Amino acid sequence: MKIDSLALITICGMALMTYITRAGGFWIVSRLSLGKRMEAWLNHIPGAVLTAIVAPALSAGGLAEVVAALATGAVAVRSGNILIAMLVGIVVVCGLRILSL
Amino acid sequence: MRKPGKPTQTRYGDDLVLFNWTGIWTGAQQSIPIAFSVFAYGLVFGVLARQAQLSVAESLLMSGLVFAGASQFVALDLWVAPLPMVTIIFTTFVVNLRHLLMGAGLRDWFAGLSIAKAYGSLFFMNDESWALTMAAYARGERNAAFLLGSGLTVFLAWLSATFFGRLVVAVLKNPARWGLDFAFTAVFVALLVGMWRGKSDFMPWLVAAIVAILSSIWLPGKWYILIGGLTGSFVGAMRHED
Structure with missing residues (x-):
């Protein structure tokens, strides 16, 4: 069990910073009394953040990623099952990449 | 049930929401x-x-x-x-x-x-x-x-x-x-x-997508998630009163 002390300090610093980001957002908004506007903002966070994660991944990818995303979305709507939707997405993207689309 | 918009946090065990x-x-x-x-x-x-x-x-x-x-x-x-x-x-x-x-x-x-x-x-x-x-x-x-x-x-x-x-x-x-x-x-x-909750989500999502794509091109790391997510949710909040 070799732990370099400088590495240990660095890792602890990283851990502290990361926890601050995890706890900080909730800490701030749980201390605010919210108006209608603020409430509406919080309600829009999940969709906006997920879109912000997905959109660049698709635009940076090729046709394979976009087609696979469409297939994934369609299966998710139909089945409501994330596992099946995910597997379909992986199979489609893998297949299309092999065909190098 | 607590009233929406009024957060109360308990110090010890008494949760106001289910947690088990x-x-x-x-x-x-x-x-x-x-x-x-x-x-x-x-x-x-x-x-x-x-x-x-x-x-x-x-x-x-x-x-x-x-x-x-x-x-x-x-x-x-x-x-x-x-x-x-x-x-x-x-x-x-x-x-x-x-x-x-x-x-x-x-x-x-x-x-x-x-x-x-x-x-x-x-x-x-x-x-x-x-x-x-x-x-x-x-x-x-x-x-x-x-x-x-x-x-x-x-x-x-x-x-x-x-x-x-x-x-x-x-x-x-x-x-x-x-x-x-x-x-x-x-x-x-x-x-x-x-x-997806309906038309009211369209503009926030569109803005989030565009801003995130542009940020991912011009900025390093994961900034695009924060910037895209913030802009998109702000658009949703701004349009709320309309």
Whole structure:
């Protein structure tokens, strides 16, 4: 069990910073009394953040990623099952990449 | 039930929202698919950690205490002797700033929890678990232990994979070859379509997408999530009064 002390300090610093980001957002908004506007903002966070994660991944990818995303979305709507939707997405993207689309 | 818009947080045990093993179990079960891809990436992290000359103990400490994939990969990239401590710590903070927005999104559900449960659960909040949690809340799930159950599942996958990846020689050198890189995108897409509430979501999502794409081109790291998410949700808030 070799732990370099400088590495240990660095890792602890990283851990502290990361926890601050995890706890900080909730800490701030749980201390605010919210108006209608603020409430509406919080309600829009999940969709906006997920879109912000997905959109660049698709635009940076090729046709394979976009087609696979469409297939994934369609299966998710139909089945409501994330596992099946995910597997379909992986199979489609893998297949299309092999065909190098 | 508490009135919406008035958060009250209890100091000790008395939760105002449901939080028990059933929730942990539900969250854990629904995270099993994503745990497999997290495991695959944990293996890669372990392999790279060996190359960056982190010891087994150091690799496990990093995965266990930091538990944030993207920032850990970036840290490995910066991990050269003499160790640029301040740079690594600051970069970690910046890469993980998106968590602020995610935590804010949990307010309605978590405000009624005791401090220990809320801030304990938040340690395990990761992109995937957060997304699953918000989707579950939108579907009507009310057991706030869902995030903890999901987070613990992902945590175990990440930590054990780090261990195997660090010990065992590269098995899975390139997860992208097997489409595993797409697993995360696929899960996010599947959750996103379930969150569509109608026309009022169109503009916020469109703006979030455009801003995120542009930010991902011009800015390094994960800034695009924070910037796209902020802009999109602001647009949603602005249009609210119309």
